[in-house]
Amino acid sequence: MRFLQPGTLEEAISTRVDNPEQSVIIAGGTAVVLMLQHGLIAPEVLISLEKIPGLDSIRIEDNRLHIGALAKLGDVADSRLVRQYFPALFAACAAVGNVRVRNQATLGGNLAEADYASDPPAALMMLDALVEVKGISGTRQISLPDLLLGFLTTTLEPDELITGVIIPIPTEQPRMAYLRYNNRSSEDRPCVGIAASATFNDAICTGLRLTVGAACEIPTRLSEIEALAVGSPLTDTRIHEIAEGYAAGIETIDDLQSSAWYRTQMIRVHIQRVLKGLRDG
Amino acid sequence: MSNATLKVNGKEYRLSFSPHQTLLHVLREELGLVGAREGCGIGICGSCTVLVDGRTISSCLMLAVQAAGHDITTVEGLADDEKLHRVQRAFIDHFGFQCGYCTPGFILSTVALLANHTNPSAEEIREYLSGNLCRCGSYPNILKAVMSLSDSEV
Ligand SMILES: Cc1cc2nc3c(=O)[nH]c(=O)nc-3n(C[C@H](O)[C@H](O)[C@H](O)COP(=O)(O)OP(=O)(O)OC[C@H]3O[C@@H](n4cnc5c(N)ncnc54)[C@H](O)[C@@H]3O)c2cc1C
Ligand code: FES
Ligand code: FES
Numbered sequence: 001m002r003f004l005q006p007g008t009l010e011e012a013i014s015t016r017v018d019n020p021e022q023s024v025i026i027a028g029g030t031a032v033v034l035m036l037q038h039g040l041i042a043p044e045v046l047i048s049l050e051k052i053p054g055l056d057s058i059r060i061e062d063n064r065l066h067i068g069a070l071a072k073l074g075d076v077a078d079s080r081l082v083r084q085y086f087p088a089l090f091a092a093c094a095a096v097g098n099v100r101v102r103n104q105a106t107l108g109g110n111l112a113e114a115d116y117a118s119d120p121p122a123a124l125m126m127l128d129a130l131v132e133v134k135g136i137s138g139t140r141q142i143s144l145p146d147l148l149l150g151f152l153t154t155t156l157e158p159d160e161l162i163t164g165v166i167i168p169i170p171t172e173q174p175r176m177a178y179l180r181y182n183n184r185s186s187e188d189r190p191c192v193g194i195a196a197s198a199t200f201n202d203a204i205c206t207g208l209r210l211t212v213g214a215a216c217e218i219p220t221r222l223s224e225i226e227a228l229a230v231g232s233p234l235t236d237t238r239i240h241e242i243a244e245g246y247a248a249g250i251e252t253i254d255d256l257q258s259s260a261w262y263r264t265q266m267i268r269v270h271i272q273r274v275l276k277g278l279r280d281g
Numbered sequence: 282m283s284n285a286t287l288k289v290n291g292k293e294y295r296l297s298f299s300p301h302q303t304l305l306h307v308l309r310e311e312l313g314l315v316g317a318r319e320g321c322g323i324g325i326c327g328s329c330t331v332l333v334d335g336r337t338i339s340s341c342l343m344l345a346v347q348a349a350g351h352d353i354t355t356v357e358g359l360a361d362d363e364k365l366h367r368v369q370r371a372f373i374d375h376f377g378f379q380c381g382y383c384t385p386g387f388i389l390s391t392v393a394l395l396a397n398h399t400n401p402s403a404e405e406i407r408e409y410l411s412g413n414l415c416r417c418g419s420y421p422n423i424l425k426a427v428m429s430l431s432d433s434e435v
Contacts, residue, residue, distance in 0.1 A: 001299070001300050001301060002283075002300065003283055003300040003344070003346045026344075026347075029342065029343060029344060029347055030324060030342050033303065033341075033342050033343065033344055034323060034324070034342065036301055036344075037303070037322070037341075046300065046344075048347065050347070074336075097324065097412070098324075098325070098327070098411065098412020098413075099337055099390070099393075099409060099412050100324065100327065100330060100337045100338050100339045100342075100412055101324055101339070101342075101412075103333075103336045103337060103338050104338045104339070104342060104343060186411060187325050187411075187412065187414075
């Protein structure tokens, strides 16, 4: 196996094009190294993105927050801009694994890996983030639902790299939260993760965004159910109705960590907790 | 095989190893630095913790080639000749271990914590060190050791 460190995105992409079958991209390596160690992959070439300059920046441009694909999850969580505008993304990144994983794992790697038991994707989907993707034919920006296809699969073409994530900064700062539930021990990956944001005019809810991740193959947002919140106060009854809507509308995953039935119960419980938290400020 | 230079504890080593090898493997098998240990091998237990550019990582999750060009610190690099690092001293003074298997990892994590927060609270210490596991359950004494180094103790 050869370990290559291209110095530009173009070079990384052309190296990929030259070795489509035999090469694997490595960013932080937290997933790739485990796969190598366990013999799940045996590439001839590892293409490291680490030496590509500027790919780890976190900055505001045109009223949108740009996070480079190589930004470490810990740096995203520590970013003053992320904490100020997107506390749900802060909380989702800060919840990942342990300090060491967050010091090594990148946001782009987390998205490209497309493991359902993840925290950041639900927060990014709730925030209407766009993923910037670059390949030989140019750059495209796609939404999370257009990137994530299912279990460990994305719509990325073999020549395409994730270069960053772009999140629109809302004009009116909503209340936001990310609530992660672990059913076994704290170092486990999430059983259910819920990202929510809501705006209020006095007690009247004027907008709700709610995404459930980790419990289903792809993070899920149900706009018809979100709409139930708008135009009236978020009473306990209304919150219950929303939680029931999500519990009924999401096909949950059965795995070694928990049964699908249990995940559905946990969606119901945790949505109510998150929404009551947002309502009570 | 890759040829790479690893900078460990301030010294540069010109090495030749397979790019599959983890940093943990190369530190132990090529350099004889056995302070970093394998517990879980999957990033959870923290017994393989080392510092790369001052930040903790699991050396079982990083390839040695990825660490080339960075400053690597292992527990062997903390003491100044015979004089132990103050974190090592505190772990001894407070009996922050029993078998000692997890200790290098806890010590390096504590060094990284104190580099960024000079006076962490007990809560912050617990949260930061929650990714290091101790099978002997020395947690109360580890917490005492780290608290003794925090300005907030007073
Ligand atoms: C101990 C442990 C605990 C964890 N706990 C959690 C948790 O609680 N919550 C959670 O969300 N996640 C968790 N994770 C998963 C972790 O977040 C991911 O492994 C990590 O984010 C992947 O990023 P990376 O940079 O290390 O990716 P790599 O391992 O380098 O790459 C991962 C995959 O993405 C591809 N890739 C990487 N970057 C790009 C790019 N820019 N463009 C295209 N393809 C790319 C690679 O080819 C590979 O297939 C945990 C992981 C470990 C090891
Ligand atoms: S051996 Fe690396 S974290 Fe357990
Ligand atoms: S002292 Fe034995 S594992 Fe921690």
